[in-house]
Amino acid sequence: MPHFAVSCFMFVFTVCSASGQEPVYGANLEGFSYPFPVSYFSFESQRLSLHMAYMDVRPATPNGRTVVLFHGKNFCAATWEKTIKALVSGGYRVIAPDQIGFCKSDKPEGYHYSFQQLAENTLGLLKYVGVSQAIFVAHSTGGMVAVRTALASSAGVQKLVLVDPIGLEDWKAKGVPWLSVEGWYKREITNTADRIRTYEKNTYYAGQWKPEYEVWVQMLAGMYRGPGRERVAWASALLYDMIYTQPVMYEFGSLTMPTVVMIGDKDTTAIGKDLAPPELRAALGNYPVIARRAVQAMPDAQLVEFPELGHSPQIQDAAQFNAALLQALAPSSDIQPTIKQHQG
Secondary structure, X not given: OOHHHHHHHHHHHHHOOOOOOOOOOOOXXXXXXXXXXXXXXXXXEOOEEEEEEEEEEOOOOOOOOEEEEEOOOOOOHHHHHHHHHHHHHXXXXXXXXXXOOOOOOOOOOOOOOOHHHHHHHHHHHHHHOOOOOEEXXXXXXXXXXXXHHHHHOHHHEEEEEEEOOOOOOOHHHHXXXXXXXXXXXXXXXXXXXXXXXXXXXXXXXXXXXXXXXXXXXXXXXXHHHOOOHHHHHHHHHHHHHHHHHOXXXXXXXXXXXXXXXXXXXXXXXXXXXXXXXXXXXXXXXXXHHHHHHHHHXXXXXXXXXXXXXXXXXHHHOHHHHHHHHHHHHOOOOOOOOOOEEEEO
């Protein structure tokens, strides 16, 4: 094939859309660049050969500790970019995977998604890269994955940090209507950049918007413009069903490791919230309330609050978040006085 033809294919695949203005990415986020080199963990699961993408970033001056980052539902390992840089500068080795079903990792159509399965996959990756002890830092849906992973390997988890984790309430038990996988698929296949942007502005960033957030909108929207959009939407539907039907809040009492819950007080995230009747919808996703309740259920936990931030403090105010995170990870942690702290 002539060189021009190869170059043209790559250009169209990564930067063009029907409008000629917006990026188009593959089902495994082909064409989207990550801030650090991406490697792949190949393994067998549910009679399938799978590939799990991850970044393994090592510091120039190691402090001997490793942090594993768990991304959220509408996030990827790449969205931890500023946190990774702060951690590596502090001497931490950082492992940041894309879970199966997300981003640059495989999205098998017939996979049975469960938090326990994602936990097993993650522990397999850590064994593969030679990590036996680590700190877990998890955001949003990643918090549910990290809880199950920590429970499956409590001796190897030095500290658990949950950043605006979802699953602090049981939406089904509260009355949020069930939606079939087909129903979730119909919603996901119609995803657009405008829809993603509006949701993220209102929920992730507490009504604020900065141009620097747009890259994360296009990261998601680009996959829904691409040739694998059906596969992306189906994986997303299966994952939403997992989140709705597999609560982890009833297991908080079994978390024996030191735990820090960090939240933006303006976060209002709740899965299926828009499906709920108005009177129920208003009571869902009250993070200052549900986070305090979660911390009280954990044997050794503290709560750190960012009063003016939303669901994604690590993106909305990376400097404030990273400073608080590094203090929380230090052996003797004194949280900044400008940040509320509560003891479980």
